[in-house]
Amino acid sequence: MAPYRSSEWFGKTGKMGFLYRSWMKNQGTPDHMFDGRPVIGICNTWSELTPCNGHFRDLAESVKRGVLEAGGFPVEFPIMSLGETLLKPTAMLFRNLASMDTEESIRGNPIDGVVLLTGCDKTTPSTMMGAASVDLPTIVVPGGPMLNGKYKGTDIGSGTAVWKLTDDLKTNKISYNEYLAAEGCMSRSAGHCMTMGTASTMACMVESLGMCLPGSAATPAVDSRKKIMAHMSGRRIVEMVKEDLKISKVLTRAAFENAIKVNAAIGGSSNFVIHLTAIAGRIGVELNLDDFDKLGSKIPLLLNLMPSGKYLMEDFYYAGGLPVIIDQLRKELNMENITVTGKGHGENIAELNTCYNTEVIAPLNEPLIPEAGIAVLKGNLAVNGAVIKPSAASPELMVHTGRAVVFETIEDYHARVDDPELDIDETCVMVLQNVGPVGYPGMPEVGNMILPQKLLEKGITDMVRISDGRMSGTAYGTVVLHVSPEAAIGGALALVKNGDMITLDVPARKIHLEVSDEELALRRAQWVQPAYHTDRGYVSMYQRHVQQADKGADLDFLVGGSGSSVQRDSH
Structure with a gap:
């Protein structure tokens, strides 16, 4: 077998071999560690x-x-x-x-x-x-x-418990002291x-x-x-x-x-x-x-x-x-x-395939849900696709048409979501714009928007939510994510207005904005692209080169490999 790649450093004779090995020796590395x-x-x-x-x-x-x-x-x-x-x-x-x-x-x-x-x-x-x-x-x-997190005699899960406990705190089901106590119990x-x-x-x-x-x-x-x-x-x-x-x-x-x-x-x-x-x-x-x-x-x-x-x-x-x-x-x-x-x-896995608890791992012939993978949705609202996780969604909302309540940014959402005057009910579709790879920037885990307090107090636990962002894997709900193309680059999500009707049909793999092509064309002509967040450093480079969610949100110039050879060797 040919010498290992490291021999290009440690196997050299003369000045460069001396330098490579000598500096490593200041950490107490003996000669025999450089023997190939x-x-x-x-x-x-x-x-x-x-x-x-x-x-x-x-x-x-x-x-x-x-x-x-x-x-x-x-x-x-x-x-x-x-x-x-x-x-x-x-x-x-x-x-x-x-x-x-x-x-x-x-x-x-x-x-x-x-x-x-x-x-x-x-x-x-x-x-x-x-x-x-x-x-x-x-x-x-x-x-x-x-x-496992342990709280008041029950198991609580990281992330998942945060969403539930926060909802409970907002609706006065638990006190703030109980909320604080759960912090240490969750992450132990x-x-x-x-x-x-x-x-x-x-x-x-x-x-x-x-x-x-x-x-x-x-x-x-x-x-x-x-x-x-x-x-x-x-x-x-x-x-x-x-x-x-x-x-x-x-x-x-x-x-x-x-x-x-x-x-x-x-x-x-x-x-x-x-x-x-x-x-x-x-x-x-x-x-x-x-x-x-x-x-x-x-x-x-x-x-x-x-x-x-x-x-x-x-x-x-x-x-x-x-x-x-x-x-x-x-x-x-x-x-x-x-x-x-x-x-x-x-x-x-020949000797590792025994199930010791069928409550945790269900047998194939008795699954928890017969079909549970990620569903990819397409339509005029997500030409390149969006995703939903059916196993974490509410079955009764998997086919739903509702009135859009639009939040233009995450700051807009936080400012208005708990306003008692917000015109929203449980049949509505919450829409969050400009939280995609370019728009935020970085595509944060905010797609699982916490419901308005007035709806939580009514006992509502889920609504259809749509965004070009992501959500934590610990979260749950009927949440449509990764809408592509995103709002910040002119995707149809940017054109949604309050009162528009949106249809979600997960079995049909459809996400559709009930607005005519002509009206969307008019809105698009009036749309103004948001300015980049900065002209400085990595964030500037990221916004100008990041691909959309359906492409993995990698930087366009990083796709593919460049191998293990050092491009130039001055030694």
Whole structure:
């Protein structure tokens, strides 16, 4: 086998070899670590500002032990961490920036294989996008969910409980002191959201794609077996380098189809659509919005997890985890497509497919919902498509026509939603404009607009809501998201006015604005595009180059890979 990529640095003789090795030695690295062994980069998204990833320094140490044990040379490096809970204006704005950080950090350094430590929502797709563009052997170690939240004798789920408790506070069902008490009860251990929010969805996406060791996705962050998974991943990446098992050999079209079907069966976040599409774009696999409906919308819901069900990720792990779901779907999946183990899912789960709790993981012949995947809607309001998550929606609203109540911006929504004089009732359709990739910018998780207080007080718990933004995977409701093209670039969503009638017909996959083409043409002629938010820095670049939601909201100049070769080498 040819020398490893890192030999271009550490295998050099003369001045440059001296410099490369010498500076590494100031960290106590002995000569024998430069003997031609694989150099493994541990891409760490640890940050105290990303609470979900706060335990990653310990996790990295476990990976290092595995790498050393297998004869590799581990080197840990940081990249920009994206904490959904704190980062403003939205972590999604910086997903592509973090992917660039990952890509250039991997390409520019003496690395032969990569371990990605991922947790909070955007750290998973961003690092995978960056690694896919470089195409080295790559394995993911999902950071793991928190333990179940416990409040007043019941389980509460991260995110999902926030929406419910906030509604209860607004309607005086609980006191503010009770509200505060629930904070600590919900988040009681290291790890990411333990509902089937976007973080858990991304972990399951990674496992269904074949990018991590089997069983990794649901293992709780604080379970000792998580460290064992990290250790074994460190061992495995060394073997992958020796086998030249690059990420492109795992991320085939079959892998993406598997992920779409598994996501449907677990009731995964609608954000899955945008992130999987972006990863496919980086690796060069053709994937379009219609694939998500065609491949996933007829798959039954098997996992009884919040927000689509009752249980939480800790329960999922004890019930058998994702290998059980994969086993249930084996007739729908490509079980031979190679994974990071060097084997297909069929071999990977051969001894991991026992379900220990059918209340949590339903059998295929008794699903929770017969058809549960993401539904893709089209019509004059969303020419390029929009999405809805039926498993989190109200069945009685899946076919609905209502009067539009329009909020032009998120600030407009916050200013008016609880105004007693707002002309709205439960039959209306709430419309939020200008929260898409360009309009916000960054496409925040605000699509699941909290209902007006006067309707909550009437006992109304759901309404049809439409926007060009996203919603948290922990949220629920009859919410149409990712409308494309978005309002800020002149999509029909920008032309909706108060009082317009809108028809939602999920079975027919239709979202239609009941306004004539002639009237829309007149409105479009009068429409003025909003100014960009800034002419400075990354945000300016983002607004001018971000693609629409149906394309994965990647930057247009990042689509596709550029390989592992350093473009210029002055050495």
